[in-house]
Amino acid sequence: MTQDISVIIVGGGRVGFQTAELLDDRGHKITIVERDPAVCEALTDEWLATVIKGDATNPEILAQGGLEKADVVAGLTGLTGVNLAVCMMATRLSPDTRTVARIDHGDGAGYEEFVDAIVYPERSGARVAANEIVGSDVQTLADVTGTLDIMEVLVEEGAPAAGKQLANVRFPAGTLVISDEDGDRIAQPDTELRPGRRYVVAVEPDVVDEVMNLLRG
């Protein structure tokens, strides 16, 4: 089956936009619902996603994002209430859709009942900031160095590169498979990409889509 997913992102501000950019690199299909016309204009110039102009808390607007085909709805506006409302509306209208809400306060423990996942951009940002302040040359996996993506990727059964040795796979320029399947050795040309195992891979944003195709199918 195809690994590409279809995502509706509500809120095209900083968090929504950056998220869309990362997902677009990986080849996923994104629709952004955004209320502010000026932001909409800027988004269409970026050519990342289909843009719906309007207030996503209006069911008619949210439906225009293609709710029936969407795998995930992510409420990423700066307003916790809007994000929760959108996610709950999506669950009601299309029960199979996964929901992700951005929460900007509290510990979020109470919200799990209403949405499938919660993100705290401030906390993630704080972790990066702390790393930078300490000035460590070593970054943890979750953080991003420059534009490079360092990802842990699970090799899918039946993917083109599954079961192949590294030397036999033509990754696009700008790709480096870093670890072996146990994550305790540096990958060698004879390292086998075993399906069902996770590998640490460094990828330039331009080729993430191709690398995902090879590893995930």
Added chain:
Amino acid sequence: MSSHGKRAPEAELGLLDATMIGMGAMIGAGIFVLTGLAAEIAGPAALLVFVLNGIVTAFTALSYAELASAIPKSGGGYAFVREVFADLPSFMMGWLLWFAYMVAGGLYALGFAPNFLELLHVYGLTAAPGEVGSVAIPALGVGVPVAVGLAFLAVLLLVSLNAASTAASGSVETIFTAIKVSILVVFVGYGVTSPQFSGAEFQPLFPGDKTAFSILPAMGLTFIAFEGYDLITTVTEEVKNPRENIPKAIFISLAVTLVVYIAVVSVAIGTLGWVDLARAGEAGIAEAATNFMPQFPVIGNGGAVIVFGAVFSTLTALNAVVIASSRVAFSMGREGQLLPSFGQLHHRFGTPFWAILASAVVMLSSVVLPTQSAGNMSSLFFLLSFVIVNGSVIKLRRERPDMARPYELPYYPVPPVLGIALNLLLTGVLVVYLLRTDVLALLLSGGWIGLGVVAYYGLTTLRTSAEEAETERAAAEDD
């Protein structure tokens, strides 16, 4: 192990490059191969045929421009329709477009062969194409006509190239297009000043048994000469400032192409006369050129330049449709509308290997068809797919009124409705014409559509049972 240079789409094509991609796909094979065949059906009115086709296709071009500006996806018509329609219609769109490109590949290969023979003939290496075309090769021990063999080899060569490594970049395409256009400019320049042209006779427009209705089937046949802008929208992600440049590139390339076509067809009819042009068939333009071009030093016969242009154009167009057809199959595989392996890159070559291979099978088989059948079938499928594209614009406006549309086509809903009506009219005329002259093409077309329906329901069943197995497994794990 890894390749160098740019592989992933990157916004580096300007308005000129995007325009050139569209023109490169339109100017070239279509005009070289189909002018003679259009003259055969419509007589001197072949000129009108190209003009009217340009007008018909302009309506669909407007729809393409709106969709391309609003849906930020490379992949052309299929990607747009996929966004708008349910599974079956979008599958049919991909299926039709895929076939249109594959048969276009066959058509260009078939156009390549006689022009290549004409090139050899110009240098005195072989007899005239008409005489060679029917001769069998004794060396092979089988009765393969040389032209078919050549067409087959051309497809094989370009498919292998594309299967083994990724495609040439847009800037190469720009150079190719510039070469093609300048060769045609040389053709028109010499043609207009030639003594044959000064005595050219375009009257009567409809000689003998030709009537105004002869134009319609000829329009159907040559419609494929205008499909190039679909190709612009397959590289949208690589274009700078796409919301402005894509609509512009579509319109400019269409307008320039139309002007070039009018000039070339006028010269061809004016110098060779429509009777000889019709007789020369696929090599019509080349033969017209050989007729009036002067002798050059080194190159020899001046017509050789044009013949070279024809060979070059058909080969580059063939390359473009190998890429285009495999991209459609690749997108369909990604969307789960064809076997998933179609949507995967080959681990060794980094190319959509299976998509290219599957396209190659159909392309290679279409090489045995008469050129005219290939042209008719490809045009038929483009017409049908363009109907769906125009429909998408209407459906999208109704269902998603609040979608951001950086380019909105003017006078909605007139252009898409006219686009649908005119494309359907041409489809109808083409089908009636094929019923009389080319039942085989019609049967093959119907067969492909039937096969599509079978494939669609086959895949749906396959997927549903796979999903059920998955659900059962998940349920078993939960217990």
